[in-house]
Amino acid sequence: xxxxGEVITQLPMSCLAAFVAKAGRSPESILRPYxxxxxxxxxxxxxxxxxxxxxxxxxxxxxxxFKILDSATAEWRRxxxxxxxxxxHARLLSNIAAIDAFRVHFAGRDFEVLPVHRIxxxxxxxxxxxxxxxxxxxxGEERLIKIGFGTKKxxxxxxxxxxxxxxxxxxxxxxLPQNAVYLHVQTGQELVSRFSYEGMVLTLTAxxxxxVETWPKVTQKPSVLRPRSRAASAGR
Numbered sequence: 001x002x003x004x005g006e007v008i009t010q011l012p013m014s015c016l017a018a019f020v021a022k023a024g025r026s027p028e029s030i031l032r033p034y035x036x037x038x039x040x041x042x043x044x045x046x047x048x049x050x051x052x053x054x055x056x057x058x059x060x061x062x063x064x065x066f067k068i069l070d071s072a073t074a075e076w077r078r079x080x081x082x083x084x085x086x087x088x089h090a091r092l093l094s095n096i097a098a099i100d101a102f103r104v105h106f107a108g109r110d111f112e113v114l115p116v117h118r119i120x121x122x123x124x125x126x127x128x129x130x131x132x133x134x135x136x137x138x139x140g141e142e143r144l145i146k147i148g149f150g151t152k153k154x155x156x157x158x159x160x161x162x163x164x165x166x167x168x169x170x171x172x173x174x175x176l177p178q179n180a181v182y183l184h185v186q187t188g189q190e191l192v193s194r195f196s197y198e199g200m201v202l203t204l205t206a207x208x209x210x211x212v213e214t215w216p217k218v219t220q221k222p223s224v225l226r227p228r229s230r231a232a233s234a235g236r
Contacts, residue, residue, distance in 0.1 A: 008035070008126070008211075008212075008215050009125075009126065009127060010120070010126065010127040010128070010129060011034055011126060011127075011128055011129070011211070012034070012128065012129050013121070013128040013129060013130045013159070013160055013163045013164065013167075014160065015030070015031070015034045015128070015211070016123070016126075016128050016159060016163060016204065016207055016208065016211070017155075017156045017157075017159035017160045017163070018030050018156065019031075019207045019210065019211055020155050020156065020159045020203060020204070020207050021152070021153040021155040021156035021159070023153070027210060027211075027214040028214060028217065028218050031211065031214060031215060031218045032218055032220070032221070035215065035218050036220050051072075051076075051095050052095040052098040052099055052102070052147075052149065053133050053147050055068065055069065055072050055099060056099075056102060056133075056134070056147060057113065057133070057134060059107070060111050060113040060134070060136070061113045064107065066103075066107070069099055069103060069107075072099070073095075073096050073099050073100070076092045076093075076095055076096050077092070077096060079092055080092035080093055080096070094149070097186075098149045098185050098186075101185045101186045101188075102147075102185050104188070105183075105185065105187075105188035106183055106185070106188070109138070110138060111134065111136040111137075111138055111143075112136060112137040112138070113134065113135070113136055114135045114136060114137055114142065115135065116131050116132060116133075116134070116135045117131065117135065117168075117171065117173070118131055119131055119164075119167040119168055119170070119171045119173070120167055121163050121166045121167035121170060123163070123204050123205055123208045124205050124208035124209050124212070125208065125209075125212050126208045126211060126212065128163055128167075130163050130164045130166070130167035130168075131164075131167075132144040132145050132146055132164055132180075133145055133146055133147045134147065141176065141179055142173065142174070142175060142179065143175075143179040143180075143181055144164050144165065144168060144175055144179065144180045144181065145181050145182075145183055146160050146161070146164065146181070146182045146183070147183050147185060148182050148183060148184045148185060149185050149186065154191075154194070157182045157191050157193075158193045158194055158195055158200070159200070159204070160182065161180045161181070161182055161191075161192060161193040162180075162193050162195060162196070162197050162200055162204070163197075163204070164180055165177065165180035165193075165197070166197045168180075177192065177193070177196070178192050180192065180193065
């Protein structure tokens with residue numbers, strides 16, 4: 001886990017996207033889940049939706065075998081029905097809903113799944129990890145795909161797509177603007193960025209600079225700090 005005073009040099013591009021789209025939220029509240037990834041919201045961010053993303057990758061890699069989706073969602077439902085943990089129950093149902101929506105809107109797509117390359121993009125002092133959820137070939141063209149499950153502001157989506165395509169370009173991959181895509185699972189929308197990297201570079205650079213300035217000030221919320229034991233208190 002990152003220590004409160006530690007300087008950060010690399011973050012996921014979702015952090016930059018959240019910062020650009022933060023509106024009235026405080027910078028500290030945006031960064032806290034990324035700085036403290038093993039507790040609270042940060043832990044939830046890691047374990048909530050990725051199982052659905054991994055399952056979708058597996059579905060395509062194994063030739064669109066619907067039994068893979070059936071088996072996994074049945075197991076998630078069994079676990080959801082057997083747990084008394086409301087948070088775990090909600091996350092499992094969320095993943096099931098994501099897969100159900102994916103089947104309706106996107107399971108018929110003829111994607112040839114390619115290896116997902118580790119790509120990143122430096123903006124200001126920071127490097128942002130920018131690999132897609134799926135790297136595919138469709139109709140003879142490579143496409144970078146982010147799979148979206150929840151409701152996100154359009155500026156968040158634009159930032160993800162811009163940074164992801166920029167990173168691919170810097171790593172010598174040829175990706176056309178319309179082939180960096182955000183699949184919104186619940187609605188069936190397929191979104192591409194409204195802007196170019198050049199058109200948003202000042203906004204992205206300013207956000208990266210603010211992240212660097214704010215990072216050392218971000219601390220855990222009191223509710224997630226471990227309480228002092230009685231023995232430790234008695235020894236003072």
